[in-house]
Amino acid sequence: MFGYQFYWSIVWSALPQLLAGAWVSLQITVLSLIIGTLIALPMAVARQGGSGWGYRVSTAWVELSRNTPVLFQVYMIYFGLGALGINISSYISVLAAISFNNAGYLAEIFRGGLNAVPRQQMSGARSLGMTTFQGFIHIVFPQMFKIIFFAYVTQAIWGMLNTSLGMLVGLKELAGAAQYAQSVSFRTFEFFIVTAAIYYAMAKAVQLSAQLVFRLMYRS
Incomplete structure (x- = not known):
């Protein structure tokens, strides 16, 4: 193709570094989720309330996080705080931003799920002697999670893909490891094809695992 010659052996030799980067990506994905x-659960409850300081704070959080680029959020934590003399590692910066x-996003997903749970469920929990907190934990939240399960999984995959932004602040997650490897070997096309395939495999693994978990939990 256009006279380009592929050298896959270079990629295979660097595969351990790519997989190490993938492990960092998975760590940040799980921790950030x-x-x-x-954070999102109490914000969703506050948002559902519709008034008070909790509602105002959670609404500001939702508006800012959902209407600004994730890249901007990473930069504000890594470079913005750094300009103020607060130096945070690239790992913590990416973890905090995601x-x-x-x-x-999860606050709005949870709020939609809470609205789908009949309010009588909480009334029933209170009539059984539960506190409001116990009612949410034992009655409302389990029903909510069934409703929003796959939206939750989609957000998990979205967060995993966003870990690639760590490359821009020097983090050697999967994309960062691929960027470093191709900068040394100059085999950009090969490295990023393999990296994209690894991202795809991880996303499909999360999706298929979630489907299995859903069947075991809710359809057995």
Whole structure:
């Protein structure tokens, strides 16, 4: 094709570095999803309330995270805080930015799920002697997660793909490892084809695993 000669052997020799980068990407994906979930749940409840300081703070978070690029959020944490003398590693910066972004999107996903759960469910929980917190934990949230399960998985995949932005702040996650390898070998096409294939394989693995988990949890 256009006289281009492929040298796949260079890519295979660097495969351990790419897989190490993929492991970093998966670490950030899981951690940012956990952090985002823990922040998004109370924000969704506050947003559903429709008033108060919790509503205002969570609304500002959702608006900012959902209406600015993730790249901007990474840069603001890494370079913006750095300009103020607060130096954060590229790993923590990417983790914080994706957690921030996940929380905004998940808050709206959770809010939609909460609205789909009949309000009588909480009334029933309170009539059984549960506190509001216990009602959410034992009655409302389990029903909500069934409703939003696949939207949640989609956000997890979106967060995983966004870890590639770490390349721009020097993080050697999957895309960063590929960028470094191709800068040394000058085999850009080969490295990024293989890297794209690894991203695709990871995304499909998450998707298929989620389908299996859903069947085991909700359709057994």
